[in-house]
Amino acid sequence: MSTYRSSSVGSFLPLRSRTASRRPQTAKPTTIATSVASQDIVCAVCESRGVSSTIGLALINLATAEVVLCQICDSPTYVKTVTKIGVFEPSEILFMSTAAESKLRYIVQENLPDPVFTFLDRRYWSDKGGQEYLDRLAFPDETDSLKLTLGGNYFAACSFAAKTLKYVESELQRVFAAHSLRIKFEPSQGSMMVDLQTIASLELIQNLHNAKSRDSLYGLLNQTLTPMGARLLRATILQPSTERVKLTARYNAVEDLSTKEDMFVSVRQVLKGFVDADKILTSIILVPANHTAQYVEQSVNNVIMLKTYVSAIKKVHQALGAAQSDLLLTIRELCAPGGHRSIEQLIDDTLNEHVTYQSKPLDLRNQRIYCVKAGANSLLDVARQTYKEANADAMDLIARLGGRDQICFKGQRDPDRNQETQDITLDLKYDSARQYYICIPAGEPEPLPDVFINVYRKRNRIECSTLDLVKLNQKISDAHNEVISLSDQTIQDVLHDVCQEASVLFRISEAIAMLDMLAAFAQLATSNDYLRPELTSALAIKAGRHPIRERIHSSKFIPNDAYATSQSRFQIITGCNMSGKSTYIRSVALMTVMAQIGCFVPAQYASFPITHQLFARVATTDDLDSTVSTFAAEMREMAFILRHIQPGGMVLVDELGRGTSTTDGLALAIAISEALIASNAFVFFATHFHDLARILSERSGVVNLHLSAEITHGASKMTMLYRIAEGPLPDRRYGLAIAKLVDLPPEVLNVAHEVSQELGLLAERRDSKTRALVISRKRKLLLSLREQLLIARESTMAEEALCTWLKKLQDDFAIRMDVIDQDIIVTSETREGTEEEAGRSYETSLGLNPSDCGQDAEPEWT
Structure with a gap:
């Protein structure tokens, strides 16, 4: 049940949410993965006053001592803010007390699963307080740059002050050690926007049907060996990068690892021995106000785990000895012995040499007893x-x-x-x-x-x-207990000195997390035959495969090609039921996400443009929690997409409008398609509305494709080919074929066949081409040729291969132009014949006998 807490001048009073009585527990799929679900994240939200909404966010992960600050210029629907909060899934959200009835609070409550709200007095939201905490807690070498950043982001600074001052110190009774907190400012740019519904629909983190299944993108890619790497992978999938330089560096690193087997094996072997460094360091720097016996005992455990962590760092440096990519060299330099030698020396002077962290309770207790060297006391x-x-x-x-x-x-x-x-x-x-x-x-x-x-x-x-x-x-x-108590002073001295070097250890932890994620990508690339993608202005995939379905149906999966540019940005995919339309469009989206997190993709060749937004409208079930039908739910989702889609985005639409009548569904599909074409985004539109493909076929930027199937033996057998092909779906009456296969009564099938033939004849008469449509085809072909030549100019193909490709392009253009010219002739002859036939019918209806008259004779009336 949704609850929030309200406070004034330090008092916290639990209250029921206003919507608790009418809003049942939601069944929306979560984006949290089981391996990282234990994170305790608190978010503070501060909103500006006025027409233009500026939102400041401060999110702290109490399990890993990491603070993310963000300031967003948002729309009136707060889509960016809700998406950002939803990605982190905070356990508690802090608002200013004056925002208890604000629009933002209600929108967050409706879009996130059962949030817990805490309302703090306005005096705790101070940018000056945020700057003071920054001076005290940030890493020394990052303080100046962070102060400069927060100086221009007033609302992010206010959120940071409220969260740190009120929640952590007053409510949790804990204090961070000086200059030990990881603070990052993430601008609203720099990552792909993936809304929460798309995350669930595309199964980026969790399988829609079975939450425990690994059949999701995260489950597929999670070959990581450390908890830090798993957390980084999840965050990266939810926020794919849009920075070309960063992605290129990751591609180079993955290629370096996957092509050097000895280095790759060494890195994977070293990573197996790492403890959760982030949680260890957080336990060290986040100190309770009162030292209990439990804290003293845990401090000894932390020092033992810290020794295990520090002793494993130098092995990473050695394992990356053959690295050549810039990113791997940077990681190797961070893990160099000189960077953490002082910490290692401090631990060696205090702890026994053979002490390591143990998982069994008795072994761990014995290690606590003998961790401090003999003779100290x-x-x-x-x-x-x-x-x-x-x-x-x-x-x-x-x-x-x-x-x-x-x-x-x-x-x-x-x-x-x-x-x-x-x-x-x-x-x-x-x-x-x-x-x-x-x-x-x-x-x-x-x-x-x-x-x-x-x-x-x-x-x-x-x-x-x-x-x-x-x-x-x-x-x-x-x-x-006596041993632990006597060891405490020595242990606390070690921890105090370690806190002074926390920034170094946190950076090394981040480097190891990145190395773990890259090694997981290399593992996938080598074991699944993945290919390095290119970053270009065109989406081009040769023999692309759905990464999740391929694992399930490894011996049967049929790859497909995909190609989209500004002149083929709106792709209408038709096909009969079970032909693979949904799998095709989902595979394109999943490969796009994989490419923009730095992973290789399942294809023989792949190039991708930088995608800044990803929307998917593919769900087909009623929203029972909100008493919303399938049609109402899909219209609501499409309204959201149309309000926020921009050039450089990607939209997946699957079976739009089938929840209402055919006429209304087609009308809405056409209207929404027109709006999506005008947005200049890449759109993959899977539909059963064949009229949609016909009506929009001559529009600039529209391409018709279909998933092919074969009907043999008098429609007694249907074979799905799962192959993408050009053009709209041929009129093979696949629905009638499937109906015949399920043994409907013969009289029902006969009537359906006759009706289908009559409707087909009506459609043929309605589809007669006009000269204007033929000319638009010619214009569309010329624009496509221009785009192909521009791509060729920027390509890196060898001269001989480029000449061969240009010759083929010339021949194809000539053939297609000739086909259009022939259509013009046929259209003219058809129109003349139709007009002549219409004239004869008119004369006959008037009783005129043309054979009795000369060409200039006047008609004779009877």
Whole structure:
């Protein structure tokens, strides 16, 4: 249920949302992936007053100590703001108290799944406070540039102040160490805008039908080996880059990794040993106001994990020894031993050499006990000896209990069998809740001796304890706590010094995350035969494959070509049911996203223009939560797209208008298509409205394509070819063929066939070409030729290949122009014949006998 919290002067009062009673829990798919779902993100939102909406955002990830600041000049519908917030999926959203009833708050509430709101007093939203926190928390070498940036972004600074001052320090009672917080300013430009509905429809992060399935783009690409790499991959998919230089650098790095097998194997092997560096560093720099025993114990764990992290960095430097791309060389330089030598030396002087982070509870406890070197504190050494002796006593106790003739079942002899009882097989186990306990295999005879207490019987074992073991556990626990307490001062000194170098360690963590993501891309490229794309002004794909469907149907998937330029920007794709229209348009969109995150794509050749917006209207289900029908939902989505689409965007439309009557659906499809053509965006429009293809066929920028199928043996068998072909769908009456295959009654099929023939004849008479349409085809062909020549001028083809291509282009142009000229002749002859026939019919209707008259004779009336 949606809830928000309101506060004034530091008080927090839970309140029910106004919409809670009428708005059930939403079933909208989330964009969070299971591997990164534990992030705790808080967002502060500050809005300007006036007609032009300027929104300041500050998002803090409390799990990774990262702050993202953004200031957006948005439209009245706040589409950019909602998209940006939705990508991060904050667990709580902070608003100014005066914005409790604002339009922005209600729009955010309606578009995000069950947000929790907190309203803060206006005095906490201060740009001066934001600048002061920036001085205290930002990395020293980034402070000046961030202050300059925030100086011109007043609302982002206000959001930063409210979030840091009120939420983290007052509500969570935590303080960041000085100069240790990662702060990034992300402008609204620089990344592709992908709205939340498109993220769900294209299954970028999560499968629509099964949330646990890996059949999504994130599930496919997530070959990462570190938590940092998985988080970076998710963020990159949701915000693909539009910076050509950045993408080229990633392509070069992936190519470098995929072509050097030894380096690639070494990098993947090194990355397997990394702990979650971001969370470790966050735990170190985010200090609670009161030091509890739990915090002291966790601090020791953090230092051990930090040692594991720092010791693995130099291996990355060594693994990238053969790197040649600029991005890999930059990562290698960041991981050089000189950059973190002071931290490594500090840890080596304090911790024992062989201490590493362990996942098993008992091993981790032992590592905490012995992490600090001996001799640092004599009392610490004594406490360790006590701990060691108590553990040895526990082992001896189990050995005595399990020894022959030490304990037995009731009586020394079995009265029924007249034989001595068997020994008991005992195992000493440990978990963090019960500490040491005894485990007995289930096959041992019962009842157990009275010495055993707290007995729990499970399927294949019995778990229990003894009074002596309980006392030893308490002794061991006291010794453990004493060791941790005596180690605390040494550990805190180490952590204080590490905080001074936090910026270096965070940068290395980001570099390792980038390396992990690039190595995952290289893994995909080599194992799935992916190709490096080019960045050009045209979308050209040869033998492209749907990356997700290809994995599911690896032996059956049929690749297809795609080509789109400004003269073929609106592509109408027709075809019968199940012919692959949806798969075709989705594959183009998914490959575009892959290309703009720096990944290779599943094709034999691919070039892409930089796409700044991606919209998809492909859902076909009713929105039951909002009591909205399929047709109303798709009209709402199309209204959203038409309001925000711009040149340089891409739109996918699948089966628009089929939720209403054929006449209304076609009319709306034509009107919406006209608007999309005028937007100069790339549009892939899959439809069953064949009249749409006919009506728009002569428009500049429109191309008709279809997915082909074959009907054989008198329409008794239909074969889907899943091949894209030029032109509208041939009139093969595929629907009637499918109806015949499902064994409808013959009389129904006969009537349907007769009606279809009559409608076809009407369409033929209606489709007679006029000279104006033929001339528009000629103009369209000339514009296409001009565009092809411009592309050829900018191409990097060899001279011989270019000459061959130009000769083929010339021949194709001549053939197509001749076809158009022939159409003009046929059209003229048809019109003359039609006019003559119409004249004869008119004369006959008047009783005129033309054979009785000369050419100039006057008609004779009867």
